[in-house]
Amino acid sequence: MPSSTPSQAREWRLISRPRNVPGESDFELVEAPVPAAGEGQLLVRNTWMSVDPSARLRMQEDTSQYLPAFELGGALEGWAVGEVVESRAPGFSVGDSVLHQLGWRDYALLGVDGGSRAAPELLPPEDDVPPREYLGTLSWVGLTAYVGLLDVAELRPDDVVFVSAGAGAVGGLAIQIAKLRGHRVIASAGSSEKVSYIREVLGADAAFCYRDGPAVEQLAACAPDGIDVYFDNVGGEQLEAALELMRLHGRVALCGAISTYNGEDRAPGPRNLFNAVARGLTLRGFLARMYAHRMLDFRDEMRGWLAGGRIVYAEHRYAGLEQAPRALIDLFSGINVGKVLVQIDDDDGDER
């Protein structure tokens, strides 16, 4: 149970917009009195927060209509789980676990009416998974991998699948979901350690390190007969390579383009987009929130896989809210394997 509520709360604010990789000086940790819940509100003590590449995009002024840009001088946001410490909202009690979007702080004041993005989701108390799983396998991260393959790329029997950023949270799940459905899977990552992890732990049939040579040559070596589906987390050179290797009526799920997020100028697109005409290819972009209606289907299927021990899911954890900017900065150095989480406070010691 929580220790008695301290009088001071901390939150990370954005104080300058980075032009390239963010630095610690772009962030400021600010203390303020812990707020009190108003009518229809909850006060939540955050226990874990998710660190996502999308936060980097939201530090820019122009997010290309992705998610709203963070305000300069305002608190950052992101997925978090926590425990209700004060409730003036029906349906929520002190001690409940909730999932919400006001990470980057240790106390979140959440409205439950109006359906705003920040409306919290009550997590089932009887669940045998720790709440932070709702930042991972059972979260938007998992939904992204699931709908990216099944809905966006319209995965079909016998498709050969290529996944970039295969050691990342989304990519790692995409590899495993495709394998669980019986596909041949090729994946890429940025170090030989990650490549081993992808092959030996996640079960990809072939993998390559994109730093070792031209992506198109390495992909061709892994997929001599071509590919049908590309789950694109990175954009850039690997997207071009995938378009080169695509077979007739292949499909690309455009999930993100982390290789381009830190550039000041917008990177040019693939030089071989004409292949899409010649081969009848489909490139479809998506955000998981566009597939919110699939969350229950996804969680049902994922819970089955988790219960059967069929899913490997790595976490890269940082201890303490003060580590949050570092965790985001590290995301672009490629040192993390799996989902990047920051433990903000004790959550009753649930350990896997």
Add this chain to the structure above:
Amino acid sequence: MPSSTPSQAREWRLISRPRNVPGESDFELVEAPVPAAGEGQLLVRNTWMSVDPSARLRMQEDTSQYLPAFELGGALEGWAVGEVVESRAPGFSVGDSVLHQLGWRDYALLGVDGGSRAAPELLPPEDDVPPREYLGTLSWVGLTAYVGLLDVAELRPDDVVFVSAGAGAVGGLAIQIAKLRGHRVIASAGSSEKVSYIREVLGADAAFCYRDGPAVEQLAACAPDGIDVYFDNVGGEQLEAALELMRLHGRVALCGAISTYNGEDRAPGPRNLFNAVARGLTLRGFLARMYAHRMLDFRDEMRGWLAGGRIVYAEHRYAGLEQAPRALIDLFSGINVGKVLVQIDDDDGDER
């Protein structure tokens, strides 16, 4: 009726692969004896041939798996209509009109077995449309416009539609089909005369000349609330502009990229492909032959529109087989409006 068959036949051969816009010196007109039909073959006297941007692509060694490259020293190919002058194939008689893919010559020897690309299609004699209409409104050109909108871009009620190369054969039909279905249509072309034609004759709601200023600014002025569908005939800057103006869940039918066909290097793709992620956009390439199963539906609907006088269709005609290379070269100078055809020989004087 045909004059008596001469003993010499002519065909255009490719003698060098152009690095930029093709020149007359890339082609050679070669005479040879008129062949005789073997068992299962037809000899056809060509009357009209179609000149398509795709011929430029096929002059390259690497066609990105579009259609087979023309062989150096071999005859060019392309859609043509003609009259059977000798038949040793069941189902075809002397005097029948046929549609086939061996243009660029005045006599075509066609096999009817094996389902090869060159297998001729018997045109209905009772039809009240001249045979060359099967190189135009009722052809793959029309099918391209039709399925590009309906199947590839999945046109939905109230979609705002943008069509590039709107004064071209495919673009002009795409504008009119979208208008016949009740959509707001914006189109672009390369001269003020074409822009007037698009607005005043084809009925587009707004149009701009892409040479007059940045495409993104001009498109934004024509579509202040954005667009939902882009029928892309050109690639390049206009594709980037369309992606910038696309609304949530917008769709791009990638039909061709004439702006890039003459470059020696492959042009970079749009710098704003990430918009596809943020807005859930779909880009889908296609060739009409991938939608051959829709030809009958299309012709039914198009015949109705033609009979009702609902379709304007311009032809840009060249007289004589010797003009064929010039017709292709001119395609890239932008002087043509509508479908480019070469009249190879008299077809009983059917004039519209």
